[in-house]
Amino acid sequence: MTASVPRSRCFIHVTLRDGRPLAGARIAVEQASGPVPELMYQTDADGHAQIGLPTGEVRLRIFTASGESRSVDINVGAEPDKTYDVTIDPP
Amino acid sequence: MNALPWSSSAALPPTENQPIAPVIETAGSDGSAESKGESQQDLLVFGKSDVKIKPKGVRVGNETVLGTDDRVRITNTKAPPWRKIAGLKLKPRPPQTSSYIGTGWFIGPKTLLTAGHCVYSPSDFNGWIGSIEVSPGQDAGVSPFRTVTATKFFALQQWINSADPDHDIGCIQLAEPLGEEVGYFKIASQTDAELENALVNISGYPGDLDNGRNQYFHQNRVLRTSAHRIYYDVDTYGGQSGSPVWVQASATSEAVAVAVHAYGIGGTAPSLGVTANSGPRLSPEIVLTVKEWLQAASA
Structure with a gap:
């Protein structure tokens, strides 16, 4: 069995290099320190998504509407409800 | 044997359900809708295998396409089981x-x-x-x-x-x-012996392909079981949480769902010694609970 690992409520804010929010982006959790459900997370009109993540290094893969993707690493701390700003190059 | 406790999002408490008989499977159906065109049932795998369908590839991260991506798009989703x-x-x-x-x-x-x-x-x-x-x-x-x-x-x-x-x-x-x-799928609790080396089918909606708009299928072998989980070498990705994991004895026999896909390889403890995706197993207690859910729907 795999013990449950607490996941903190995190907010991911995805923007393009020019500062525009990336609405409707799909986000997968590719790597984390504990089990993360195989959901696909989707940003709102302002580029925000809420994701439960375990603490430690997390690798996200962000898919644009055209199907291209970028991977991004974040370090999730113990504090809850933190917003992680992620900037990616336009596809 | 008793069903497991559960909760509802609605205001009604689950205690309103009546006790049920201790059966460990439910009935399946192919539905009343007409089915035309190629069914793609040739994709399905049946029975058991002592060897993996494909060799284990190199994998990066917790996501869960194992080596080469062997997932196949289902194009006739009007046909059962899709x-x-x-x-x-x-x-x-x-x-x-x-x-x-x-x-x-x-x-x-x-x-x-x-x-x-x-x-x-x-x-x-x-x-x-x-x-x-x-x-x-x-x-x-x-x-x-x-x-x-x-x-x-x-x-x-x-x-x-x-x-x-x-x-x-x-x-x-x-x-x-x-x-x-x-x-709808039949579900059943199966024994460790029944699941050993069983070939399993998984189909769902991965978000990395076609913006999650199309159904994709893959199949392979059960690598390991525990009392509450089934571990398998089947390609999946985010968006496929909740997909059925089903077995079928032969092309003419009924599909039987045995687990609910939920986790990539990050959900598999290293101590198990396998690199596998997994889902909670439909144990006898859980099948009994699901029967209560079915009763609640028909009430």
């Missing part, structure tokens, strides 16, 4: 505005099974999900049947209380019997 599987769009309660993609599958006329985290997750959507758009056989983003919105959900109490991956199973209740048209 139409029994639904794309899910999860919409949290206001004020949250982000959304989620998952997969569910019919187990009765008004009932779908999915992962517990598709209906209840404090960290993802602050508790119970607000509503779920259910699109059976979704293809190119559209259901060939119709999309219905569900607002009533159940989940195992162990999932709600402790987010236990071994009990990550939830249920979606519909107001209309769409499952009578598209059909």
Whole structure:
């Protein structure tokens, strides 16, 4: 069995290099320190998504509407409800 | 043997359900809708195998396409069993505005099974999900049947209380019997001996391909079982949470779902010694609980 690992409520804010929010982006959790459900997370009109993540290094893969993707690493701390700003190059 | 405790998103407590007989399987159906065109049933695998269907490849991260990507798009989702599987769009309660993609599958006329985290997750959507758009056989983003919105959900109490991956199973209740048209899977608890080396089929809606708008299928072998989980070497990705994991003895026998896909390789403890994706197993106790959910839907 795999013990449950607490996941903190995190907010991911995805923007393009020019500062525009990336609405409707799909986000997968590719790597984390504990089990993360195989959901696909989707940003709102302002580029925000809420994701439960375990603490430690997390690798996200962000898919644009055209199907291209970028991977991004974040370090999730113990504090809850933190917003992680992620900037990616336009596809 | 008793069913496991569970909770409902609705106001009615589960204690209103009556005790049920200790059977460990449910009935399946191919549905009443007409089926035309190629069924793609040649993709399915049957029975058991002492060897893997393909060699283990190199994998990066917790996501879960194992080596080369062998997933196949299902193009005729109007045919069974594919139409029994639904794309899910999860919409949290206001004020949250982000959304989620998952997969569910019919187990009765008004009932779908999915992962517990598709209906209840404090960290993802602050508790119970607000509503779920259910699109059976979704293809190119559209259901060939119709999309219905569900607002009533159940989940195992162990999932709600402790987010236990071994009990990550939830249920979606519909107001209309769409499952009578598209059909529904039989579920059954199987023994370790029955599951050893069993070939399993998984189909769902991965978000890395076609924006999560199309159904993709893959198959391979059970690598290991525990009392509450089944581990398999089948390619999956985010968005396939809640997909059915099913076995079939032969091309002419009935499909039997034995687990609910929920986790990539990050959900597999290193001590197990396998690199595998996994899902909570439909144990006898859980099948009994699911029968209570089916009864609740028909009440």
